[in-house]
Amino acid sequence: MLVEVNLLPEKPKKNYTSILYAGAFLFLLLLAVLTTFLFQRHLTQEVQVVNDQVYNVQLESAQIRQELTGLEWTDAKQIETAAAAVEGQIIPASSVTSYIVSLLPERGFIQYFTYTQPHSILVDVHFDRLEEIAQYHEALESSSLTTSVRLSVIDSHEMLDDEQHDINFDEVKSRYLASFELTLDREEGRSLGDEQ
Structure with missing residues (x-):
């Protein structure tokens, strides 16, 4: 090797x-x-x-x-x-409301109150009798605060028959709901507010 x-x-x-x-x-x-x-x-x-x-x-x-x-x-x-x-x-709402309430009958009351325009009001009012609606309508029309009053709806609240309660329906009076459209006089409304 x-x-x-x-x-x-x-x-x-x-x-x-x-x-x-x-x-x-x-x-x-x-x-x-x-x-x-x-x-x-x-x-x-x-x-x-x-x-x-x-x-x-x-x-x-x-x-x-x-x-x-x-x-x-x-x-x-x-x-x-x-x-x-x-x-x-401006028309003071409190003055207008007080005046409208003062025209109500004894057992009448306002359910709904609203301004729809600066000088227009919608009011829903409860009454005991139809005559009271007519009297209230007349009082509003003769008032210097309103230039026009329109009664748009009258509705009655009927009592339904209820067998569970012992109620004598002959003694129960129905209530009426009336809807009013009011147009206010601007000058009169302001003077009403100034007085209060």
Whole structure:
């Protein structure tokens, strides 16, 4: 058998790990610097946009303030004129209600009361007898407070036969519900409110 003898010196193996670590470190450092630069540039652009918006809002508010100072006096006079006109049309609801209630018969009562327009009222009233409805209608029509009175509905509440209760239905009176539409005289309504 033949034996080989190598008399040449052995070449040392190159160690690439330190170069690989150095390259990875430089790559990460370059990536961090690039990311920081891009982020700082993005933030600078956002700050510039926000500063522009703030400047525009300040300009607009200065213009609006300038316009408002010119309009302030005319608007105040218009508001005062409108308020005076509205006050001239107001009819106090408490005075009207008190007056309408004072015209009711002894056992009559108002179930529903509402303004439908500034000078129109809907009233639902309960009565014991039909004659009381006619008397109340006449009292409203002859009143100086109303310019027109319209009786729209008369409804009676009938008692149903109930065998569980010992009630003598001959002694029970039915109640009547009448709905009135009233149109008020503005001048008379205001003078009524002034009296009270």
